[in-house]
Amino acid sequence: MGKEIKVCEFGVTFHTAHGPVSAVRDVNTVFREGEVTGLIGESGSGKSVLGMAILQLLPANARIEGSCLYGDTELTALSEKEMEQIRGNEIALIPQNPVESLNPVLRIGRQLTEAMTIHAPGKKAEAKQRYQDLMSRLGFSRPELVSRQYSFQLSGGMNQRMIAVLGLMNRPVWMIADEPTKGLDAILRRQVYEVLQEITMRDTRNMILITHDVALARKLSQKILVLYQGEILEQGTVADVLDHPAHPYTRGLIGSLPKNGMKPIGQPLKGREDITGGCVFYLRCPQATKRCRQEHPRESGLENGRKVRCFLYE
């Protein structure tokens, strides 16, 4: 039934007043069916841009390069109207910022059922039924009461679950969860984790999880992509990447987790001037060589389908 998402030589450039800014470069990967793929990286690494670029939800000044195949469909070649058919129906988004992602002047029930009636205008009754089902599944004991309320009358946790319902309304094949735990406290983070786990168990296993929360990515995903400054530095299975990190950046990232002693990755090292053309991690890399400064590393394949963008593994 499902289709995989295959991304080739994919890139996103923003054309700003100060010249082009490349946010994502040279991404080659396959989001396989039946798998949760975690996109991890620090803020500004381009992980959200990559996710949004698959849905082509980028500001007007963004240009997408390369190809993004959804099954046999080349998404980058579709018109805006055709993309609207994909969004929500085939690939749905759980946006960041749950409270702001709901319209403050419309009642919850209307907004959530609309997610379905956008694509099937006649199915109002069915949408209401689906709303009831999903809301009770995600822990709302009286969905009909919530349906008359507005988003700002409900708590952050409730809003978080509601936008999950929003994404699920159309039974999408793929789900993109954008920073689902951003700015949440520990209790809400656990709730989000439970919601996402529920989705992967009962609705769709095809998910792209964009997060800076390595613990969440470890719990939910089977595959991990590590992004840094717009490039995938390492990709592979969760066990490979998170337990035996290969790239110096991934090693630093894992080492910086609280349970591993919170060792910071470190500022740009002294004596290394800003470079263009070399490895993006050169400035901060403890194992960098002269070659890293001049030459841009390619992805080297390792065992188990793992790929690392580092000269150490050539």
Add this chain to the structure above:
Amino acid sequence: MMKRQKTENQIRTDQDKIKIDAGHVMAALLLVFILLVSLFAPLLAPYDPYQLDMRHALEPPCAAHLLGTDAIGRDVLSRIMYGGRQSLLLAAAATGLSMTLGCIIGMIAGYFGGKTDLVITAVSNVFQGIPGMTMMIAIAGLMGSGVTSMLLALVITSWVGFSRLVRGEVMKLKQEYFVEGLKGLGAGNMRILLLHIGPNLIGSILIIFATRIASAMLSVASLSFLGLGLQPPTPDWGVMISDARTHFRQVPMLAIAPGVMIVLLSLSINILADALRDRLDVRADVVKGD
């Protein structure tokens, strides 16, 4: 004092934070009274507003004619009752039309931005630069006086107020995350604009609608006074003041009565518009504060 205390307690306990101000209630009652009298003028008026009676011309207020009669013996009270009908209707229609036009243009400019916005903004700057009354006089002069030209003049001079506000609001709203969320669900531009951004605009549109309708009333009265709007013998407050010019030294009521009506009507609308703005601002603060 007691009363004030009570209202303050109500504010604290009342979920909706409705603050009832005596002045606002008065204004509302006055407005409703004027509207009802205008609406039911045919039933309430003691005389036909067009009926001449030269034997009783220029009579001061008396039992038969509570506000006296004008230069050709028409009953002033009856004419006052009828006098708001046309101008109110005209002001409402003109404001409604400018609102519709302004909203459509403002939404397009704000949502699509870019060159479309540039062109629309340039055009609206031109329209905003034109002094309202001068424009209205020019249009009435070109097209001849009458209802159509007045309607046109009012719309041309007031749509910019709506489109500017709507454009700004839409520009702000389209950055909201819920718009991105909607796009993620596959919603098209029209759906987002009309069903989701639109409802967010109602508050601010209502506020200017209310203020604009008051100023449109005044414009209609001014144009009619100048002889460019409603024409005699139509019973209209502006026309009545204009007619009264030659006789108001003898019978001041001829000018005072319609003048007071114009003042009361626009005052009550303005007070209510202010109340509406305060009320909607409060709501906005509560939402943002949470």
